Every structure is written in structure tokens, then in C-alpha cells.
Amino acid sequence: MISKIALVGMPNVGKTALFNKLTGSFQRVANFPGVTVEKKIGWISENGHKIFEVVDLPGIYSLDATTLDEKVTKDFLLKKEAEASADLFVLVLDATNLDKSLYLAYQLKELGYPLVIALNLMDEAKKRNFSLDMKMFSEKLNAVVVPTSASTGAGVQDLIQTIKIVMKTHQRVELRVPDNAQKTFRSPVYVNNIFKQIDKLLHEVTITKLRPDTFSERIDNFVLHPVWGIVILFATLILIFQTLFSWATPLQDGIEYLFSYAGQLITTHVSNPLLKSLLVDGVISGVGGVIVFLPQIVLLFLFIQFLEDLGYLGRAAFLMDSLMRKIGLPGKSVIPLLSSHACAIPGILSTRVIDNYRERLITMLVIPLTTCSARLPVYAILIGALIPNIPVAGMSWLKLPGLVLFGLYMLGFTSALVVSLIFKKTLPYSSPSMLLMELPPYRIPKAKNLLMTMKNKAMIFLKKAGGIILIVSVVIWALVTFPQKDGVSHIEQSYAAQIGHVFEPVFRPLGFDWRITTALIPSIGAREVVVSALSLVLSIEGDSQEHMSVALVEQFGLGTLVALLIWFVFAPQCISTFAVMKRETDSLKWPVIMVLYTMTLAYTFAFLARQLFLIWS
Amino acid sequence: MTINQAPMQTSLIVRSFSIHEVREFSDIESRLMHLGFLDGEIVKVTKKAPLFKEPLLVEVRGRSVALSFAEAELVVVEVAK
Numbered sequence: 001m002i003s004k005i006a007l008v009g010m011p012n013v014g015k016t017a018l019f020n021k022l023t024g025s026f027q028r029v030a031n032f033p034g035v036t037v038e039k040k041i042g043w044i045s046e047n048g049h050k051i052f053e054v055v056d057l058p059g060i061y062s063l064d065a066t067t068l069d070e071k072v073t074k075d076f077l078l079k080k081e082a083e084a085s086a087d088l089f090v091l092v093l094d095a096t097n098l099d100k101s102l103y104l105a106y107q108l109k110e111l112g113y114p115l116v117i118a119l120n121l122m123d124e125a126k127k128r129n130f131s132l133d134m135k136m137f138s139e140k141l142n143a144v145v146v147p148t149s150a151s152t153g154a155g156v157q158d159l160i161q162t163i164k165i166v167m168k169t170h171q172r173v174e175l176r177v178p179d180n181a182q183k184t185f186r187s188p189v190y191v192n193n194i195f196k197q198i199d200k201l202l203h204e205v206t207i208t209k210l211r212p213d214t215f216s217e218r219i220d221n222f223v224l225h226p227v228w229g230i231v232i233l234f235a236t237l238i239l240i241f242q243t244l245f246s247w248a249t250p251l252q253d254g255i256e257y258l259f260s261y262a263g264q265l266i267t268t269h270v271s272n273p274l275l276k277s278l279l280v281d282g283v284i285s286g287v288g289g290v291i292v293f294l295p296q297i298v299l300l301f302l303f304i305q306f307l308e309d310l311g312y313l314g315r316a317a318f319l320m321d322s323l324m325r326k327i328g329l330p331g332k333s334v335i336p337l338l339s340s341h342a343c344a345i346p347g348i349l350s351t352r353v354i355d356n357y358r359e360r361l362i363t364m365l366v367i368p369l370t371t372c373s374a375r376l377p378v379y380a381i382l383i384g385a386l387i388p389n390i391p392v393a394g395m396s397w398l399k400l401p402g403l404v405l406f407g408l409y410m411l412g413f414t415s416a417l418v419v420s421l422i423f424k425k426t427l428p429y430s431s432p433s434m435l436l437m438e439l440p441p442y443r444i445p446k447a448k449n450l451l452m453t454m455k456n457k458a459m460i461f462l463k464k465a466g467g468i469i470l471i472v473s474v475v476i477w478a479l480v481t482f483p484q485k486d487g488v489s490h491i492e493q494s495y496a497a498q499i500g501h502v503f504e505p506v507f508r509p510l511g512f513d514w515r516i517t518t519a520l521i522p523s524i525g526a527r528e529v530v531v532s533a534l535s536l537v538l539s540i541e542g543d544s545q546e547h548m549s550v551a552l553v554e555q556f557g558l559g560t561l562v563a564l565l566i567w568f569v570f571a572p573q574c575i576s577t578f579a580v581m582k583r584e585t586d587s588l589k590w591p592v593i594m595v596l597y598t599m600t601l602a603y604t605f606a607f608l609a610r611q612l613f614l615i616w617s
Numbered sequence: 618m619t620i621n622q623a624p625m626q627t628s629l630i631v632r633s634f635s636i637h638e639v640r641e642f643s644d645i646e647s648r649l650m651h652l653g654f655l656d657g658e659i660v661k662v663t664k665k666a667p668l669f670k671e672p673l674l675v676e677v678r679g680r681s682v683a684l685s686f687a688e689a690e691l692v693v694v695e696v697a698k
Binding site: 097186187188191195212220225227228 | 642646647657668669682684
């Protein structure tokens with residue numbers, strides 16, 4: 001059986017970069033059982049043969065865990081049969097922050113773990129004039145110490161050789177985990193004792209001292225400046241927003257073009273109309289509907305990982321924390337909430353930056369209320385039908401439709417804030433909300449790490465969410481296609497329409513008749529589809545917007561359209577959001593709660609809006 | 618006083634989490650201790666975030682640590698002589 005190695009160390013020590021260097025392309029990403037904490041597993045190989053399995057544990061400062069990520073690592077380490085979870089532990093230390101990273105070293109040493117120490121970032125520490133007595137350092141810690149630089153790869157081969165040697169010779173020992181571990185680990189006398197040992201060790205082994213990081217300090221004078229800091233923060237946020245909204249569009253258009261080209265190929269080469277329809281309208285549009293989100297996801301995670309590696313993410317959280325906390329969320333939730341205005345899917349995936357699970361959950365639950373870009377085509381048609389294109393208060397540059405659109409954005413965002421406060425009051429307490437963090441030094445992100453993250457995120461999305469989305473797309477296709485009459489589909493006679501008729505009484509208070517409820521069914525796949533579905537049910541020729549708007553007013557009346565507009569502000573998210581939510585919470589419970597509460601809000605407010613409109617007119 | 622009331626850019630001595638203290642410590646208290654906020658440690662408030670004057674940035678054991686208002690209220694300090 002292949003021997004197992006676990007990589008441990010605090011966050012930001014280059015542990016994942018070292019993992020990438022050790023395993024090369026031999027790795028896969030999964031979740032730890034029962035929780036949505038990423039578990040990276042890879043293999044060290046020699047001449048193409050896998051020789052060791054490596055697991056990259058989430059970063060941890062000490063064995064006293066407070067966040068979900070830390071608890072996963074702690075549970076892994078403190079299992080009495082830790083020997084079974086790994087045969088050898090490689091502890092990664094930060095040579096530029098030894099004082100802090102040695103804490104875990106002492107704890108693990110005391111408990112009797114078989115250790116090899118990778119003294120990472122030694123090149124950076126040397127640049128800052130740091131040198132130490134390596135032999136004494138190794139003796140005092142009772143472990144082989146290998147200096148490494150995960151970013152350049154220096155020392156990685158030495159580390160592999162050392163692991164091989166130690167693996168052959170090391171004795172398996174019983175771990176000495178105290179019975180009341182939690183209470184022991186967090187008593188001041190225990191903590192103080194380890195600090196004393198660290199001070200003593202560093203005093204003995206240091207030859208020349210580390211120069212303070214004045215570079216990061218000088219940058220922080222700008223980045224955390226009361227005026228410039230805010231300017232830089234907003235510039236960064238606007239850049240992310242802009243990227244997701246505009247710069248991802250050409251890529252998405254490209255993907256859509258490829259899929260429509262594939263559709264044309266099928267149309268010309270497949271003669272059976274039913275098979276053709278299944279492939280083009282079911283499979284191709286289903287697969288396309290999944291893949292079209294990739295540019296946004298990949299670009300967002302490029303940004304987030306870049307900012308994280310750079311050291312900026314923590315600073316952004318520092319700047320936003322007090323403002324976001326007023327609405328019950330931590331500073332880091334600003335990125336998911338902002339991203340979700342482009343699309344809820346990257347938004348939900350990016351909530352992983354939030355350490356506290358409860359706050360992460362609240363952020364995920366309210367994300368559907370922010371106005372994603374798929375709602376824009378629906379808004380455009382409905383606003384076109386409802387709102388005259390006249391200037392507001394005599395200002396020629398400000399038109400009423402634009403103002404209404406802005407109002408809809410604000411309505412969505414405000415309700416997200418209100419709902420977040422309600423969840424904050426009602427969801428059970430799990431672990432305390434903390435900012436409490438060390439600001440890491442600034443570092444230049446490495447392209448290879450960024451690419452690796454983008455690849456992993458893309459795979460997670462395609463594999464886990466892709467399946468459900470594809471299945472639902474095909475089901476929806478079947479609902480609007482069957483039963484056929486003389487080999488031709490008529491949406492008004494389809495199963496979708498039959499379901500639409502069943503639900504008509506429920507939605508009558510909103511003014512929705514079976515035509516609207518039928519059109520809402522395919523919109524579960526993707527919201528913007530409601531527009532084309534409506535034109536199908538109303539048998540509108542051509543798809544010009546004016547045409548559509550006029551027909552909508554004639555057929556349904558203004559009150560119903562107001563209700564439909566408000567419905568779409570709150571309406572339950574598309575199936576992709578549901579699938580991603582299910583995957584990210586590892587349960588059906590939360591996506592179901594999300595659908596139920598958004599549906600309730602949508603129904604209530606659409607009803608009220610229509611009643612108010614009818615009274616007013 | 619607690620550290621959020623302390624003057625900035627001034628050496629402060631921590632007066633909480635003494636080694637004689639025996640009780641159950643909360644997650645936040647534990648995290649504070651592990652970051653070095655122990656009785657006798659010298660710390661300094663270096664920055665405050667704009668708008669609400671919190672969180673604080675505190676220098677402790679050679680590191681910059683961000684503390685929210687609620688966290689800062691748990692750290693008792695006095696000005697070092």
C-alpha cells in the first residue's frame with residue numbers, strides 16, 4: 001500500500017504552492033466528508049510511478065481550532081489513530097514568520113507526531129538578512145529540516161529525498177493527545193509556555209536577525225489610508241464587476257456561437273425531427289447553458305486568487321468589515337455579493353472566502369435577491385411595455401425607464417440586506433463571527449498557482465453542477481415538446497401548458513393566466529428564456545422588442561405586467577443556482593429553503609404591487 | 618481601559634489573560650491569546666479603518682493583527698511607562 005503524507009502548516013506559508021510543486025499535475029480536489037472544505041490529494045511520483053500520496057490540509061495556526069477549515073485539519077490530526085490518516089507529517093514553516101509558525105511545530109512535537117519540516121520562504125528570509133544555525137534548529141525541534149522555496153521549486157527534490165529516508169526509518173509511536181485537549185490547548189499557561197519555548201529557541205538559533213518588512217508597511221500606508229484606501233478598494237471592486245459584466249461577455253458570446261454552430265450542424269445532418277429537437281433544444285442548449293457560465297467563474301476566481309496571493313483580500317476585509325457588519329455580514333462577503341450581480345453562480349462559489357460557515361450560508365441564501373444579468377432581458381421587455389420613455393424632472397439625460405431599472409436593482413439589493421438581517425436573527429449559532437486575523441505580507445502572485453485554481457474551480461463546477469443542470473434541461477425540453485400532434489410540437493398543448501393550467505388558479509391573484517405560468521416553466525432552466533417562451537405562447541411573429549411589448553400590454557394588461565416584473569425581482573433562481581447551492585451546502589435543505597422563501601417573497605410582493613397598481617389607476 | 622480606547626502609536630502593556638487565570642475561554646479569547654495578546658506583552662495600535670474607526674490594526678509580537686470592535690473590547694491594556 002502507498003504511504004500517506006499530510007501537509008500541515010498555517011495559512012499563507014506557501015503550503016499549497018509546495019503541494020503543487022511536490023505533486024505536479026498528479027492531483028485532484030474533493031471535499032472532506034460531510035463538510036464543504038476542499039481536500040486536495042496528490043501523488044509524488046518518481047519515473048512516472050506514484051510513490052507517496054499527499055494530502056494538503058487546510059491552513060491551521062494551532063490545534064485549538066475555531067473555524068470550519070481549522071476544525072477539519074484538527075480532526076484529521078487529533079484522530080487517535082492518526083497513524084492511519086497519515087504515515088508522516090510534513091510541517092511547512094514560514095521562515096519570514098517563524099515566531100508564529102513554530103507554535104504548531106511545538107504542539108505537534110509535544111504530541112509525538114512523526115515530522116519532517118519544510119522551512120519555506122527561506123529565500124525571501126535571506127533577502128531580509130535572516131540566517132540561522134540549521135543544525136541546532138533541527139536538533140532542538142527533533143526533526144529533519146529542509147529549506148525550500150515553493151515558488152521557485154528550490155529544495156523540493158531535497159524534501160522528497162528526505163521524506164523517502166525518514167519514511168524508511170521512522171518508528172511508529174503512540175500519539176500523546178491529552179484527554180481534555182480543548183481546555184488544555186486554550187489555557188493561558190499552556191499558550192504562554194509555548195511562546196517562552198519559541199522565544200528561547202529563536203534566541204539560540206538566530207545568527208542574524210530578520211529585517212522588518214518595511215515594504216508591506218509602506219504599501220499599507222496607501223492601501224489602508226482613510227482616503228486612498230477607499231479609492232483603491234472601490235477601484236478593485238469596480239474592476240471585478242466590470243470584468244464579470246462586460247469582459248466575460250465576448251467569451252460567453254464565443255461559447256454561445258460555438259453551441260449554435262453545433263446546433264446548425266445537427267440541424268443539417270440529423271433528419272429525424274424529434275431527435276434533432278432533443279439534441280438541439282435539449283442537450284445542446286442544456287450543455288451550453290452550463291458552459292456559458294465558465295468564463296465568469298474562471299475570471300472571478302482568477303481575481304480572487306490573485307488578490308488572496310497578493311495579500312489584498314485580508315486588507316479589503318479590514319476596510320469593509322465595520323460597514324458590512326452593520327448589515328450582519330463580514331467584510332469578506334462584499335466580493336460574493338458584488339459578483340452575484342453578474343451571475344449568482346460565481347457569487348455562490350466565491351462565498352468560500354468567508355471563514356465563518358453561518359455567515360457564508362447567510363450570504364449564499366441572500367445572493368438570489370441581487371439582480372443577476374439574466375434578469376436584464378426580462379426587465380427590458382417589461383419596462384418597455386410599462387414605462388413611457390420620457391425624461392425625469394425635465395432632465396434630458398435621465399429617462400424614466402433607466403430610473404426604474406435602477407430602482408429594481410436597489411429593490412433587489414435592499415431586500416438582500418433585510419433578509420440577511422432576518423436570517424442572522426433566526427439561524428442557529430454555530431461559531432463566533434471573527435475578524436481577528438493577521439495581515440499577511442504582500443507577495444507577487446505566481447501565474448502557475450492562479451492557473452491551477454482556475455482549473456480546479458472549473459472542474460468542480462462542470463462535474464458537480466453540470467450533471468443536474470443537463471438533466472433538468474432535458475426534462476424541461478420534454479415538457480414543452482410533448483405530446484406532439486402529427487409530429488409537430490405546440491406549446492399550448494404541451495405537458496408544460498397542462499402544468500400551467502393546473503397552477504393557474506394559484507397565480508390568478510397575481511393576474512397570471514395559464515400562458516404566463518406555462519412560460520415560467522422553461523424559465524426554471526434560465527430566466528431570460530421566459531421572453532421567448534412568452535412570445536411562443538402568444539404566437540408573436542418576429543422577436544422585435546416593441547412588437548413584444550405592445551402584445552404583452554394588449555394580452556395581459558398593465559397590472560399583471562407590474563406583478564410579473566416584481567415577480568422577477570424576487571423569483572426563485574434558475575436551476576443552475578439551485579444545483580450550485582446544493583453542492584456548496586452539501587444538502588438539499590438549504591436550496592429548498594432558498595426556493596421557498598424567494599417564492600413567498602415573489603408571490604407576496606407581486607400580489608401587493610398589482611393591488612396597489614389597480615387601486616392607483 | 619480596553620485597546621479600542623487606547624491612544625494610537627503608543628506602547629501598551631496587555632493586562633488580560635494572565636497565566637493564573639483558570640476558566641473556560643471562548644473561541645475569540647483563545648484566538649486572541651494565540652495571536653500573542655497575553656498578560657505582559659507589549660503591543661501598539663498602528664491604524665484604524667476609515668469611516669467607523671474600527672477595526673483596529675495592532676502590532677503584536679512583530680505582526681499586524683486586525684481586531685474588530687467586539688474583539689478589541691476583550692483586550693485590557695495600560696500605557697507602558
